[in-house]
Amino acid sequence: MMNATINNNQAIPLSQIPEISYDRFFELNTGLITGSTERHCVSYFGYPEGEKIKLICCIADDQSHLIQVSSCVVGRSDDLESMTVRNLCFERFEREIHENFGVSFPGHPWLKPVRYPHDRFDRSQTISNYPFYSIDSDELHEVGVGPIHAGVIEPGHFRFICNGEQILHLEIQLGYQHRGIESLLLRKKRLPERVAIAESITGDTVVGHTLAFSYLWESLCGYQPPGEVENLRTIALELERIAIHTGDLSAACADVAYQLGNAVFGRLRTPIINFFQEWGGNRLAKGLIRPGCNPFPFTQSLADRLLTVLEAYEPDFNEMRIELFKMPSALSRFERTGILSNENALSIGAVGMAARSSGLNRDIRTSHPNSLYERLQHEPIIKHHGDVYSRLQIRKQEVGQSIQYLRNLISQSPVFENKPESLGSPKPDSFVLSLVEGWRGEICHCAVTDLKGDLLHYKVKDPSFHNWMALALAVRNNEISDFPICNKSYNLSYCGHDL
């Protein structure tokens, strides 16, 4: 047997993942990806095992709903054949392993730093001397943007190579937001501290990341959350989706100078996040979700209140979206702008909304469902043009879909019974993986425990890790003035990538 086969949120003994040679590891994982559009790499990482590095690769199969986990042990100074040469989707994962441990991948086309972590292998590499790609030509010019941007957003550096107004190439350099999340998760030993860190991975996906952490931790402890907790978690995840999609439609309107859309969508986000505050005391849902317990029950009066909020929200949202999507001056900016082809989306392993806008059916809610998505019989919304318009269409339609799900979940809310349950302690010597479809896409958390049941390694992957490359490809051959709208249509996370 070459690998272990698991479900989403299934903890297995580490010994069940066979250690194979790198050659077989290489053949297995590239073989799984090549020619199979239903499979993609959800996580590939390394961690120190004595003097050596243990590599673990997880390939998810969307049709069989299973995840193939394989492992191998390599030396720090080994030269490993690059999987990127066969499948581009391993590109950033291999760069990350190289940056962290110094393992070399000859043949990798682009073995550059990913995020300049504090514990990187080569401390002589600093963020101010990133090796940008450049072209020597009298015809071309470079435009550098960032790390600090014009708006109130996070830092990152964009380097454009342009021919006149046209973008030939964009290189995105990240790492400014690196706070040491993964190593801090190991060092902080108490659960409340760890949840507080998980909540801070990205402040715009608080529910998504906290859920991934909670499911992972509960699986490690062999704890099954009761039905009413599953119910309220699904409600929170869909509410977050509505809030951010609405906010992003507002920002997209701002980028094409459509004031009314900007103001109306912007104000429509408020009642949704204010509902989070009424429920859990925080507008961005911090503190709402905790593993193994339920600090803020979703009571009948909250359910009634949410229905009232949605009733007021829906007609105003619909009125505005109908107007926006029939306005020629806005549509001419959205349509055929920032196209990511299906082929490119597939090769770079795009996930979530970015993949679905390019005709790729990737949605954890159907492929590896957790919570109540099986009962909801979720059908992903897929668009085929891969342009800004497709991505905004998805946002618009997902808002409608989420509202339906919320009504469904509220009507079938199980009665809340306040019974204290004990979470238990994490299983020793285990591996567990948790996938959650946040509003951006697939969030993947993996953990390995040691012989005492303490965390040996924790790996966080935000969907932005895959999708920044999607943005870089989508803006090619567009006018540089269309970059903001392309960027906003993806709205990727800097801190989720930098960790």
Added chain:
Amino acid sequence: MLEHIKIIYHQGKQFIPNIRTAQVPGIFRGRPVISRAMVNERELQDMCPLHAIGSDPVSIDLGKCSFCGLCAREHPDKIKFTTDYKMAVNERESLIIKEGDDQSLKINPETVRKEVRRLFGQSLKMRQVSAGGDNSCEWELTAANNVQFDMGRFGIDFVASPRHADGIVITGPITENMAEPLQICYDATPDPKIIVLVGTDAISGGIFTDSPALDRSFLNKYPVDLYIPGNPAHPLTIINGLLDLTRKKTS
């Protein structure tokens, strides 16, 4: 055009008329109040994931608190979070709430630099720098400028260039990788200028306090003019804080 007028009509009045007296909906966790009830202080201190609770007398440091509410849930007789959102102060020590304290937090006018009120009392343009911020405080700073909170009505705005700014607003615990860009941005802002820290992460480092990936030496070099606590800070906390700092009349 008619469609647009219809939409505007359907929105009704969205803006909050009085930003000073507005009530926040629901169970917002603002300024905490600590009673004199007897509890196991040790247990209380150890419970806090951010080590924001001090003892003798029992206190909560709002510069460290993540407002998760765990302490109040476990010891409802001892700690209560009120819905008072006016928590911004200009002295770091004022953020420490002690047993029995139950007054609103206030700016100390004595220690506000003179030029702040003289120059920025009518108009304040700020450059925002996210230095490891998790995008939650950034969302709330943006929300402070939306049609509901409408900070622009007070002449307070965020500008694209530090050259146009009267000061910088820092969010996030200040990562090592952002230390240099932050310094460059500060140096590019013309004097006189203010520094505002927004959110627990910026004020103390928050949950990242002892992370080796931070470099907070910038804060040792310059005086901070305003601390706006919260995780993230609420738009009403932000706007009221900036107004209290820059306006002579604070009603």
